[in-house]
Amino acid sequence: MSTKLLPFTKNQIEKIIKKYPTPFHLYDEKAIRENARAFKNSFAWNEDFKEFFAVKAAPNPYLMKILHKEGFGADCSSLPELMLADKVGIVGEHIMFSSNNTPANEYVKAKELGAIINLDDISHIPFLEKHCGIPEVISFRYNPGHLRKGNPIIGDPVESKYGFTRSQIFEGFKIARKKGAKRFGLHSFVISNELNRESYVETARMLFKLAVDLKKEIDIRLEFVNLSGGIGIPYRPEQSAVDLIALGKEIEREYKGIIIANDLHPIKLFTECGRYITGPYGYLVSTVLHKKDIYKQYIGLDASMANLMRPALYGAYHHITVMGKEDLPLDHVYDVTGSLCENNDKFAIDRKLPKIDVGDIIVIHDTGAHGHAMGFNYNGKLRSAELLLRENGEVVQIRRAETVKDYFATLDFNGLTRFKV
């Protein structure tokens, strides 16, 4: 079980809405910091442990700066994400560049920033060499193929476009060493939004064993192992959060049994979690615009899937609270919708909720990762603002809402006036 609490009261959110109209995403700084510390703590047994926050989950400089202050780096996978990290002051080996199908200019930027470059394919070794040279430190992404099952969200590794095969990992390290690389890392990402600890432990075991084989077979001694992301969060109230302390201990046991036992200690442990770091601490706040009673009952919000795509994209569950009605019986069944001309623009289908009225404030939980970040402009919808609830209760706007001017910014109306048809 996970209790779906809110970091604000109805009264407080009404005051916030007076200043910042709905819809908006609001992040809870206190909870983000506490969670970041707990996360670090569970891996404190590894002296050089480092989490590289997966920027794609919540690419906001304020959130990145808070996490950097807590000791986290940034996991980037595109040029704008690299530039974002740079602007926040996250540089050098505090950046993990885990991209795939990477354009040359992104490698050039990553190398210029001194980021750790994590290659997705063996053919990228000569590609990297050609465009910016082989860096001293290099990491490879391993795809275990038939050796692992993956999970329902990320799918079967054999069907996945990512990473080197096992034999390519060996070949790749030999080539990189010959070309001058001196420090080596290994990465793998085979699960996503996984609540079962064992699959994450299995990734650690798999990479630790591979570290032993790399040493034995080709005398490559890894400097770090990157377990990547994929730790899940309980979107549903009946699910339970991953016990991080237990997870840390289980990975430590594998480390002792494999790394220390084979005389490979110390190896730095890295992670690249996104969802687990900010997911539960973001809330999409919206107002009920309309109620509609046809074959089913609909609640129409001023937010749409342009603000939160997960339910429409994956049928994902996001918990909903109707402000001020937390204690009322869930005796109504509604589809909660946005305004896109797409029938899948729904935040919930057949959801049991208290009686809802026009003007009610609706809070959609767990939008702190892959929420605002997945926003888009289809149907002329504009992305919302992002607000930060600070530890002292103050609210800071950390991204303004888009305006029609932003939507038109890439269009050329002057050209249109000269355009004869």
Ligand SMILES: *Cc1c(COP(=O)(O)O)cnc(C)c1O
């Ligand atoms: C998405 C991604 C992550 C983060 O995944 P979460 O599920 O948010 O923890 C980490 N590394 C890479 C390479 C990714 O693509």
